Amino acid sequence: MSWGRLMKLSNVRKILFITLSNIGDVILTLPVLSALKDNFPEAGIDIVVGPRPREVFKKDPRANRVFIYDKYAGFKDKITFIKKLKAEKYDLAIDMKASLLPLLIGAKYRSAIFPIARSGIKHKRLIHLESLRPFGLIYKKQKNIYIDDEARKKIEDILQTSGIKDADIIIGVCPGSKSHLKQWKKQGFASVINSILGNSQYKVILIGDTNEAGISKEIAAAVRQQGVIDLTGKTSLNELFALIEKFNLLLTGDSASLHIASDLGVRVAAIFGPTDPEEYGPRGKEDAVMRKDLKCSPCKKAQCKFGTHECMTAISAEEVLSTIRKVLK
Template sequence: MPSKIDKTKIKKILLITLSNIGDVIVSFPVMDILKGEFPDAALSVVLGPKGESLLKNHPLIQQVYVYDKRQPMTKTMALLGQLRRERFDLVIDLRNTAIPFLIGAKYCTFPFLRNDPTVHMRLRHLNRLRSVVDFNAASYEKVGLYISRSDREYIDKIIREKIGHNQKFVVICPSAADHRKRWTEVGFAQLCDKLIDSYGVKVVFLGDGEGIKVVDRILAKMRNVPVNLSGQTTLVQLAELMRRSALAIVNDSGPMHLASYLDIPVVTIFGPTDPVIAAPWGKTSYFIRKEVRCPACENPQAVLEHECMKAILADEIFSAIRFTPEGVTFSQ
């Protein structure tokens, strides 16, 4: 097992996080603690190409290294050589690899710590960090997500021109990188119509790539006219818009973890993934998953519709949401 470190000797830190956007966001609490415990140390990060946009302009990150697990071995060896030359004092490896040993870190997490499959990913990361770093404070300043002035001003303009100042709005992110994690388009359409009819809120759709087409199909099924911002924001700008919203409704995806990190009330619809390890982790959250027989879950290689997703009804989610003068609450 790794030994606890002498904090006075830590000047350069490397955090190795995972590839997917959601995985990178779940590692933000680790970044918060590292910057809180070692405020004068230079922090660098290794991540996958999907998450690069989240950190590449971060003023508190000295260097962002992109590691693509599909890249040629020659490129990986070059990256290892570059990391070794940096002579990091502390390496926190959330990927659980041999990289810390290959680059000669003074202190590092142990690559053979067993991951408990019943523990949420966020807590797994914190437990791995705790194996080498003592931290006791109940909370740290949230520095993992950096939103620039230009991004805030862009969202100011979006709200002013398309949503309205002082207008309560709900962010809807109906897509997911894995299509199996997407709730039904009819369900999203029905739920959004109910929210507009009952609470008078604006509903704001966001998405990119394939998600733009998903949003278009949902809008065609709605009676009301929502605000469609799909394809018009970066991931960081989405986070700023979400920060100003009353509520986010999402699948198990990167935006769910953004809402959790920002402590925005969030509803998450789960299908084949397990909420035990991936549930929203903010202070105000609600998730729904149906325990029904689902041939698609039983045979992930087959091209089948997920009955577990189809079984979740808009009325069930709508009845769990309460808008109050103080904010959004959920009935369980």
């Protein structure tokens, strides 16, 4: 008998949603959180998340409590953490890590430790949603990122102060990524931005986290045209959500910003190399992916075994610019 048949939906009052440790990965799990809230509107949903993406849920009204799980914590601290969650007596635990945690805390109903996605499903967002299928839970297509009014107001003020008008076409550029192998060349970004800004109606905003501020600074310095606004590392995460929401298009590699834009329905032009766009790429009908058809790509490796990084370096600024123009038509 399936878990879906065993579950009495009316009895679910306390839910634990266990998500991941990187911001981009967490964004890909948010449709599951939305589905849990839609299917159990009266239930309280607690969240387990890594330290880095905790801000995703800071103001989210769907989150009852947020527990920070540090995978580097000592054994004793981890046991204390498990006991704390076990004492909550959760009715349902949905785990995006597919770990033993739901079993260890004694959740009445829990997602599978070894989940099996249906044949043909590759994208991580869809694989995460598969965790709901054994319970008969339905996901309704929607924006899953919560943005508060204060963040939207702050971004409106920043854009106005920066001289951006309502009629302007705003192109976001995220040149950084957690792995340097997923980053396109800085001179390529500068060349594309120079060409874009030849049209006075276009404005370019550089984004990323504080660790990527140096990359953006170099790119901005190499751009000859006026109109580049560098907000890299200058916003909170919720403000970044509100900023990306204002873009007409985002140019990026495989990054957290890609997943944010994709969730918010913002058009994306994505540059892919070592990672697989079928697993992590944008999913909108108007989105575009640029990649080279090489035997070694996607290798999904942390280092290029040939030392050439050809999958990224071979993509030209002309190709990227042409793709942007097609997406913006």
